[in-house]
Amino acid sequence: MSKKSTHIDRTYKDKPVLVVFFKSGTVDSYPFSNARYRQSYVDFFKLAESFFSIFVIRGKKNYIGQGVFRRGYRYTRGRFHPYRALIPAKVVFDKGSLHIDGTRGWAIVCGGALSRILSHKDKTYDKFKQFMKLQYRVYTKTDCVKALEKIKTSFAVFKPVDNFGGVGVRIAQKEKLLTKLTRYDGVLCEFVDTSSGIPGLAQSLHDLRITVMDGKAVQVMVRIPRRGSYLSNVARGGAVRQFYPRKIPSVAYRIVRRVDDALARFGHRVYSVDMGFERGRPYVFELNNEPCVPYRTWGTSHYMRWHRALLKVLRAAAKDAGSEPV
Incomplete structure (x- = not known):
């Protein structure tokens, strides 16, 4: 990789550079400190390395502008190696709210304006309050x-x-x-009382997460809080049940379509819509620009569908970024 005048070579070993960006830490920090998350990322990287040279970057201090990073980790053949040269990205998969936008020659999935809507709950409410309970x-x-x-x-x-x-x-x-x-x-x-469940999906308290990639519902899971808790996050001990997208209740799917229609103008996107049903009516809890990668134990077909769909988004982003201006 080299930088010449205004042209930046965004390839490494003849493949476009994919940067997976996290907010902070070292290569072994969260989510890689969780063995199941780490395995999922590694399995995805094994799939993606036929098309990309893959680098992991930790921390905004390592972003120097124009899609160029420094001090990262090069992934190859199941291992991560420190890399100290400049890393000009063709595509950035932002898992750390970097809040930047790509320009001609390079792309970011969930760029600045979109990531702010997805990651700031007040901005989410401002845009989608018609699907949510009152919030202040x-x-x-x-x-x-x-x-x-x-x-x-x-x-x-x-x-x-x-x-x-x-x-x-x-x-x-x-x-x-x-x-x-x-x-x-x-x-x-305001509190959404989900105790009445979702017919066919959940019998009681729940959080329905629908992960969307470039407009397509890729993952549907119902998260169930552990006993004595209202929090259904996997990180908080919630149980998970996976479903195929065809199981999405039509009333919920209509909301997802309207949300994505409003976000499509921001370009390539990977996010989730989290919602709950109260007496048959769905309410959006929040949008999430960092939906967790799947665990293998959630089922091979769900696991591979998620990874293949993400790779499709990243390859499309690389293609649509076009060539660097000369």
Whole structure:
């Protein structure tokens, strides 16, 4: 790889460079610290390395502009090797909210404007409030008190504005929620009572996640909270059931279509729509720009479909990026 005037060579060993970007850490940090996530990434890389030279980058400090990174890890044949030269990406798969946009010659999946909508819960609500229960942006304890007065459900939910994996989420009766908070900068939401389940998919409390890749529903899973919890995130101990996309209830699928229609103008995208059913009506909880990769134990057909669909998105992004200006 070399850089000459305005032209940047975005290949390595005659293959376009794929950068998988994470927010922080070393090569062995989360999600690679989770053996099942690591195995899923490695299996995906084995599939993708026929088409890409693959690099893992950790931390925004290693981005220097124009799709060029430094100090990463080169993946090859099941292993990661430190790489200290410049790494000009053809495609960036952003798993760390880098919030940048590609230009001619290189692409980013879930670029800046899109990633902000997906990763900031207040921006998600501003764009898709018609599919969500009431939500209020709060910054202080006083804001929380005022918002709780407006919330009509007996339970309420507090979420940090940019959390993932259930970190910092608090669910409690309205009169008790403030005692559960150690911070007040976030969103307060009305509670969605999912205890009635989804016919054919879930009998009680649930979170329906539909992962969308370039407009296509690729993964459908119902996450069930562990006993005594309302949080269904896998990272929080939730159980998972996988379904084929044809099992998506039509009323939920219509919401997914309308969401993706609104996001299509932002280009190549990988994200999930998380929702729950309350007495037969679906409500969107949030969108997620970093849906987890699948575990092998969730089923081989689901596992491979997810990996192949992601590879299709990344190859399309590389093709659509075009040539570097000379």
